[in-house]
Amino acid sequence: MRTPLTSISTYSQLLADDPGSMPPASRQLLEIIRRNTGSLTAIIDDLLDLAALESGHVTLRPEKTDLAQLVREAVESVRATADDRSLTLRVEVPAELQIRGDAQRLRQVFDNLFSNAVKYNHEAGRITVELHRERDEAVLRVTDTGIGVPIADRPRLFERFFRSSNVRDSGIPGTGLGLSVSSAIVAQHGGRLSATHHDPGTTLTVRLPASPNIG
Numbered sequence: 001m002r003t004p005l006t007s008i009s010t011y012s013q014l015l016a017d018d019p020g021s022m023p024p025a026s027r028q029l030l031e032i033i034r035r036n037t038g039s040l041t042a043i044i045d046d047l048l049d050l051a052a053l054e055s056g057h058v059t060l061r062p063e064k065t066d067l068a069q070l071v072r073e074a075v076e077s078v079r080a081t082a083d084d085r086s087l088t089l090r091v092e093v094p095a096e097l098q099i100r101g102d103a104q105r106l107r108q109v110f111d112n113l114f115s116n117a118v119k120y121n122h123e124a125g126r127i128t129v130e131l132h133r134e135r136d137e138a139v140l141r142v143t144d145t146g147i148g149v150p151i152a153d154r155p156r157l158f159e160r161f162f163r164s165s166n167v168r169d170s171g172i173p174g175t176g177l178g179l180s181v182s183s184a185i186v187a188q189h190g191g192r193l194s195a196t197h198h199d200p201g202t203t204l205t206v207r208l209p210a211s212p213n214i215g
Contacts, residue, residue, distance in 0.1 A: 009037050046177040050160060053184035060102040060188055067106070067138050067208075068097045071131050074110035078118050086124040093131045099138050099210055105185045106208075109193075112178040113142045113204050119172060121146035122200070133210060137191075140206040148201055157195055158183045179204075 012034045019027055052058045071093050082089050117127045125145040132139055149157060153164040161176040183193045191208035 008033070009041070012037065043175045043177065046175055046181055047160075050177060050181050050184060053181065053188060058188065060105060062100050062102055064098055065101045065103045065106065066096055066098055067101075067140070068093045068095065068131060070103060070107050071110055071129065071140065074107060074114050075129060077111065078114045081115075082118050082127065085118065085121065087118060087121055088124075088126045090126065090128045092129065094133075097131060097133060097138055099208055101189050101208065106189070109182040109185050109206065110140070112182045113140075113206070116178060116204075117142050117144040117146065119174070120144065120167065120202075125201075134207075136210050138208045138210050140208075141203055142205075143201065143203040145201040148199065149195070149197055151197075154195070154197060158193070 012030055015022065015030055016027075016034065022030070049058075072091070075089065075091055079089060114127075114129070121127065121144050126143075127145075128141070128143040130139075130141045130143075147166050147170065149164045150166055153162075156162045157164070158179050159176075160180040162180075163174060163176040167174065179193070186193045186206055186208065189208055191206060194205050194207075196203045196205070
C-alpha cells in the first residue's frame with residue numbers, strides 16, 4: 001500500500017520543485033494531492049504500527065529511560081501550537097523519573113496525548129501535565145479543558161478508527177488511530193492507558209511499572 005503512495009509523493013514533489021511549469025490553478029491542485037497523500041501515508045503507517053503491536057511482532061528496545069525528560073521534550077514539541085491557540089500549559093514534572101522502557105515508543109505515546117490535548121481543546125483553554133511516582137508505578141496524567149467525549153462514545157474511545165460524534169461534527173481532522181496505538185504501546189510495557197471524563201474536558205492517564213520487566 002505504501003509503494004504507490006511513495007511514487008505519488010515523489011512525482012508530486014518533483015512537480016512542486018518546478019512551480020513555474022504550471023498555472024496557479026494546477027499548483028493549488030498539486031498542493032491538495034500532496035497534502036492528502038501525506039495524510040493517507042500517516043494512516044497506513046499507524047495501521048501497520050498497530051497491527052504489529054497487537055500481534056506481538058514489535059520488539060521493544062528497553063533501556064534506562066528518564067520519563068521526566070521525555071515528557072518535557074514532548075511538551076516543548078506542542079508548545080508553539082498551544083501558544084497559537086492561546087492555551088495555558090501547566091507542567092508538573094520531577095527533575096528525574098527513571099524506568100526501564102523503549103524511549104522512542106514512549107515518546108510516541110506522549111506526542112499523541114499532548115497533540116490531542118491541544119487539538120481538541122477550546123481556544124484559551126488549559127492543559128495540565130503531571131508526572132509522578134505512585135508506589136511501584138510511574139503515572140502521567142494529561143488533563144485538558146477541551147470538547148470532551150460524549151457519554152455514549154466513551155466505551156469505544158480506544159478502538160481503532162473510532163472518533164467520537166462531537167469530533168466528527170466539529171470537522172477536526174484525525175485518523176482515530178492515535179489512542180489505539182498509544183494504548184498498545186503502553187500495554188507492551190506492562191502498563192495501561194485509561195481515560196476519565198469531566199466538564200469540561202478529559203484526563204488521560206498512563207501507568208507504567210516503575211521497573212518493568214521487558215524481555
